Amino acid sequence: MAGDKRAALDLGTWLYWEDECGQNLRPPQARTWAPCGRTPVVTVTGKGYGRVAVVGLVCAKPGQRTRLMYRVLVRRGQPGEVKGFGPAQFARLLDAAHAQLGGRLVLVWDNDRRHLSRAMRAAIEARAWLTVFRLPAYAPELNPAEGVWSVLKRGLANLAAHDVDQLTMLVKTKLKRMQYRPALLDGFIAQTGLILEPL
Template identity: 65%
Template sequence: MGEGDLATGGTTRREQDAWLVFEDEAGQSLRPPKARTWSRRGHTPIVTVSGTGSGRVSIAGLICIKPGQRTRLIYRTITHHGRKGEKKGFRETDYAALLDAAHQQLGGPVVLVWDNLTAHHDAVMQKLITARSWLTVYRFPTYAPELNPVEGVWSNLKRGLGNLAARSIDQLTILVKTRLKKMQYRPGLIDAFIAETGLILTTNPP
């Protein structure tokens, strides 16, 4: 178990047998993303936003890769309604719970690659990582989102939500989960997100 830079990963036998897992987070408010659509010439389509209500849907996603296995997308959401004292996003224990669920679902050790967000490498997270013998962690180079295939998930999700005006944050949460679930059943699409990064998965000799 350990933590280091992305370039140093994948050298032990345990790591070679593991799932390579990329992680990232995103969020969406009630204001829908801009998107293109069709309309009659000279008639600009208008999406009406109620302007009432507040809140945000926070999303943490994992793309999981292993040679000979179907590529997986695993995610969790947290809905913030704007209430006082309500958790606004993912904390260290939430990341640990997501990784525990992924470990159980994947059925093997995990090599995790994520960015340099403070909550990813502070003392609390380091303790949680150390307690999981099946987990090895590496970090992306600073300011390199183009290397993370989960960015493709967020881009696809934003396009899917474009021009949709949810009436409440709970309805938005349902829309987000529905679109992510559809992606889970399209491993070819997830593989395309990986291909867009230019990363190549190789196996070192034992």
């Protein structure tokens, strides 16, 4: 881990990795078992528009249980609705994480244009307890939050939700289950090759 991030961990701060993902009503495809000669078919209604956007934080600190925090945004295709997470939503999530875990926070995220916007930079500067580092371009393998989305998508594979409300319930249920599995979250961090134990 880079020296500045190493120093942040030695000071006892929480290290957060952030990422976003989304899922529409069309389920991800996955392999499954079926009787020989009978190809399984998943029927999708195809009615209406719906998308569930999720932003998540994998939170780690040596000596503490690894945490997963997230927010869900439901898009129904209505005029004037918020289309995705912006600086205000990101800032609210970070404020909630700070209120829950306390102390200084070190946030690591990618170079998404929303993360680099003027409004987001102003929100970061207004929070003295927050330090932000950006991942290198095209390096999802360094972000443990990508593991969360991988497990989530596998859990949704071949499940055809009837509407966006059912899809939202499925997404929240699967994320809630991951929150109670800190060993799984530790595995996502280990998969990146990062070592969080102080030297």
